[in-house]
Amino acid sequence: MNFSQHSVDDSQGNVDAGRKGMVNHSGTVPLSRGQIDLWKRSGYVVIREVFTASEVAALSVDAWRLTREQHLIDRNNLRCRFRETFDGSESLWETFDPVIDLSPDCARFSGDPRLMGILHGLYGEPACLFKDKLIFKQPGTKGYELHQDWISWPGFPRSFLTVLIPIDPSTAENGCTEVFPGYHRQGPLTPQDGQYHQLPDTAVEESRCVPLELQPGDIAVFDGFTPHRSSSNRSQSWRRQLYLSYNAESDGGHQRETHYVEFHDYLQCRGAGPDRSALYFR
Numbered sequence: 170m171n172f173s174q175h176s177v178d179d180s181q182g183n184v185d186a187g188r189k190g191m192v193n194h195s196g197t198v199p200l201s202r203g204q205i206d207l208w209k210r211s212g213y214v215v216i217r218e219v220f221t222a223s224e225v226a227a228l229s230v231d232a233w234r235l236t237r238e239q240h241l242i243d244r245n246n247l248r249c250r251f252r253e254t255f256d257g258s259e260s261l262w263e264t265f266d267p268v269i270d271l272s273p274d275c276a277r278f279s280g281d282p283r284l285m286g287i288l289h290g291l292y293g294e295p296a297c298l299f300k301d302k303l304i305f306k307q308p309g310t311k312g313y314e315l316h317q318d319w320i321s322w323p324g325f326p327r328s329f330l331t332v333l334i335p336i337d338p339s340t341a342e343n344g345c346t347e348v349f350p351g352y353h354r355q356g357p358l359t360p361q362d363g364q365y366h367q368l369p370d371t372a373v374e375e376s377r378c379v380p381l382e383l384q385p386g387d388i389a390v391f392d393g394f395t396p397h398r399s400s401s402n403r404s405q406s407w408r409r410q411l412y413l414s415y416n417a418e419s420d421g422g423h424q425r426e427t428h429y430v431e432f433h434d435y436l437q438c439r440g441a442g443p444d445r446s447a448l449y450f451r
């Protein structure tokens with residue numbers, strides 16, 4: 170396991186816990202004070218080679234299986250998101266949110282002791298799974314505008330963070346996630362009215378953009394206040410990536426079930442109009 174924040178921070182923060190067998194029996198990864206300070210300063214971190222090729226290959230097989238669950242892939246199913254295409258043709262299915270109840274492999278990754286050890290190191294306490302989604306990002310689909318994930322719903326945990334687990338290599342061409350370090354320290358950058366807001370491009374300095382180009386086995390972690398976005402998938406292949414979000418245990422404890430009740434209410438209210446009654450969760 171190789172802990173880095175791209176070349177800027179490599180000199181201060183490399184640890185190769187996986188290859189040198191530094192993961193201890195409780196699964197805790199020994200992160201140095203300096204590495205944790207870097208995470209706090211930047212609001213993101215990349216850790217290389219956390220998972221083995223065979224572990225990610227198994228996840229990949231299960232993710233392909235999900236693409237054949239045609240009875241679930243439906244515009245009225247609250248579990249699904251569809252995304253516009255950049256050539257203007259019909260939007261394509263993009264996401265299952267949640268996903269761990271559909272996929273034993275995704276569930277296994279969400280509680281993996283190495284991952285939980287890393288998060289314990291970053292939080293200084295145990296992490297609780299809050300949300301889980303698999304973004305399939307088919308070729309031709311658009312990316313996401315600049316935004317922060319934290320939303321001002323009552324009790325929404327300020328310790329929210331997301332772990333990216335690439336199933337396919339994520340590259341600039343297939344629309345990898347891009348983060349803007351440091352801004353998380355400013356907290357929410359949009360009105361706190363309980364609605365999702367895009368950020369204007371002027372909210373960040375373009376030169377600070379870091380593309381999270383990852384190989385299967387690597388992970389990236391970013392804070393709920395870290396501005397991020399992604400481009401269209403202009404490659405010929407899918408960019409499948411598991412997004413696992415957590416909160417610190419002392420910040421509300423286990424609240425995944427409550428979150429999904431609240432999230433579905435939000436989606437149903439947003440889907441105003443005659444079609445709203447057709448929405449369901451399966």
Ligand SMILES: O=C(O)CCC(=O)C(=O)O
Nearest residue numbers: 304313344345346398399
């Ligand atoms: O697909 C991506 O790279 C970005 C996804 C994202 O920003 C989100 O789900 O909040």
